[in-house]
Amino acid sequence: MSDALLNLFADVLEVDASKLNDNTSPDNTSQWDSLAAMGLVVAIEEKFGIQLNTKEIMKMTSIGLARETLRAKGVAV
Template structure:
């Protein structure tokens, strides 16, 4: 799967978790860019991404990912 394909699927996950079909994410997207992305929604988002891609993030990654780009790097490593 290419980075672009991952982003396509990630957009769907983000839109579903945050109930907002206008969300488009990129490497530099952070929690500050999406209104409802708080600490509680973060874990829901992580689990939704895990289910979508059939991968697991470890706890260290969950708490230290700084932007969507880092998330995609990990997804690319695992799929």
């Protein structure tokens, strides 16, 4: 598995990366609670060296949407 974003989510959520895909969201993944989300935001910002604003964080309601948001910021994921 070479997908950097999936691996990041897998690490923070403590879920096997093979169980994650672009449709993974807080609604279908109990590990993705607000504490984990806090960790996700920090991890994404550190790993990709970017700053996320509120609108961008609000948008990231699934891994696919997180990917889309990061791409829009010029991050290759």
